[in-house]
């Protein structure tokens with residue numbers, strides 16, 4: 001593919017001028033301040049790369065959790081193939097190697113006019129704000145999924161406590177038990193994640209509780225991601241353990257009776273794991289940028305990730321409204337494009353007018369086999385959208401070699417984000 | 420972080436140390452340049468004629484080659500926060516961003532932390548050849564054939580130059 005370099009330069013330069021990109025007029029030698037909320041794959045990556053590309057910018061990274069527990073690889077914890085320790089990362093290197101000011105606190109308010117972020121214990125002024133708050137769950141979309149029910153019916157779709165508790169539920173279940181996993185309509189965090197979970201729980205059942213079964217209730221009309229590969233895993237490795245039901249949205253749960261209901265049936269189970277529908281994290285609402293037509297995701301431009309609703313506020317990761325898969329890999333890549341844009345803008349220069357981001361999502365299907373999907377997206381200035389490039393695709397088969405790469409991918413992205 | 424100025428560049432261009440530039444990254448940011456990936460090298464801006472237009476390009480030279488000159492004529496530091504001159508090329512940072520996206524799997528600066536091969540320090544021509552081989556399928560792969568097809572020749576050259584300049 002040959003890029004028409006000079007053409008896109010013309011288009012994008014005009015576009016930037018028209019969009020009125022603010023060139024920061026510095027008063028004196030004050031350092032530019034960037035505040036980032038959410039120290040996950042998006043936010044931590046943005047913090048590190050801003051400091052790498054311009055150490056003159058002051059970066060404050062705020063997260064309510066003192067350590068990061070990775071969702072990627074957390075399904076392996078459910079199968080007893082990894083521990084929570086294996087997937088827990090610290091912010092030490094961001095502080096010591098990159099000089100990021102890491103604040104462990106909960107954000108409670110954002111004033112986009114005065115450009116300040118309030119936490120429980122402090123207040124932080126910014127020139128530019130980057131939000132990567134991930135997702136919140138919409139429990140209210142499922143009847144009966146109230147605070148009390150949430151104690152027993154877990155989502156385990158944010159890794160940590162919930163991951164351990166679901167592992168305990170699966171482990172303490174009697175042999176011959178039934179596990180029900182419910183998943184929402186797309187878009188949701190990690191398209192292949194729910195199917196990977198079903199494979200890995202089945203993998204555990206096959207080894208430890210062979211008379212047990214797992215039923216997947218998928219709200220979608222079909223397998224959303226890597227379909228032929230997951231189907232192959234279920235049909236060849238787990239045919240006695242997995243039953244997949246499309247068009248089966250969980251509309252109601254009963255935590256007392258342990259029943260998950262779709263429009264067609266009530267299923268009584270020993271363990272119920274329901275992943276609810278999602279939206280951009282509450283922080284996005286605090287900044288007034290959760291402004292798509294349903295008030296669920298955050299529209300932004302793909303050159304700088306600046307919100308379409310509020311100037312100087314950028315949004316990346318799962319919270320973004322886009323055609324991207326909501327993955328850690330994408331959040332990490334957006335962190336870099338956004339970091340570059342923020343550095344360039346704060347220095348009075350233009351950001352990269354045609355960003356390219358990529359995604360590789362591995363899924364483990366057993367203890368020694370994995371599969372992937374890969375896509376590269378390129379900004380198309382004429383259409384103002386990110387276009388999936390030719391060449392992307394999925395694995396040719398369930399692969400032992402890719403199980404090694406899946407493991408190495410996690411080490412790679414953890415180090416690139418946090419080390 | 421190493422910073423150079425046009426003044427320094429002028430002096431350097433007159434210096435014999437530069438008559439044989441050693442490496443030539445195609446696109447780097449104008450203005451202050453952060454050179455994490457280029458330890459032991461410094462970038463100097465030079466005017467180049469491309470398609471009949473004069474643009475600023477950056478040339479990498481070994482730090483030792485300019486150390487004497489720089490010591491003799493200390494470059495005035497760019498004031499912190501001062502707006503830099505607008506770049507000649509708005510896509511100046513395109514290369515470093517696409518190279519950075521490789522890092523999600525291959526490690527920051529292409530320094531690998533696991534079974535995925537590192538890219539740091541790979542010879543430029545070798546990198547280019549491998550990407551072409553992934554594109555046309557002559558080098559079998561599990562995933563790189565899918566990624567490689569998305570990048571232009573120019574972009575592959577830019578990534579190659581960036582990784583070649585990293586000391587593994």
Ligand SMILES: Cc1cc2nc3c(=O)[nH]c(=O)nc-3n(C[C@H](O)[C@H](O)[C@H](O)COP(=O)(O)OP(=O)(O)OC[C@H]3O[C@@H](n4cnc5c(N)ncnc54)[C@H](O)[C@@H]3O)c2cc1C
Nearest residue numbers: 038040041042064071072107134317318326327328329331
């Ligand atoms: C089971 C599972 C498996 C997955 N596997 C993969 C995989 O293999 N590959 C892949 O690429 N992706 C995978 N994902 C998806 C990936 O985890 C997400 O896409 C990614 O975490 C999104 O990054 P983010 O920065 O948007 O949000 P997060 O990484 O969730 O970070 C958001 C951060 O914001 C903080 N925060 C939120 N609100 C506040 C507040 N008010 N104050 C302070 N801090 C706040 C949170 O504590 C959190 O640390 C998986 C997800 C799941 C659930």
